[in-house]
Amino acid sequence: QGALAEAVGEDAWKRVLDLDEQDTNKLVFEVELHCAELSAAELLALFHSCLAQIKERTLKAALHEARAKLREAENSGDEAAAAVRLEECASLQRRLSALEKGVMRP
Secondary structure: OHHHHHHHOHHHHHHHHOOOHHHHHHHHHHHHHHHOOOOHHHHHHHHHHHHHHHHHHHHHHHHHHHHHHHHHHHHHOOHHHHHHHHHHHHHHHHHHHHHHOOOOOO
């Protein structure tokens, strides 16, 4: 739960937790069906792979949004906001680069 919440953010994890019983049952059934033939080691490897993909997609989306906010701040002439947004972009880019290089573990 903690790893997934970290990967996708608290809002996304909350949406998973807020699924109604029917949707939760469908999700569990699909996961069980998909994973029934896998060993514990294969399941763990699959989980780590999926988590890494989720992290990458989430970071890319956050970076895209941060760059848009940076452009807005630059266009408005707000240097203080632009500096904050620039640091946010740099931080997200560093995290994304580390993930792509395999430094961040899922």
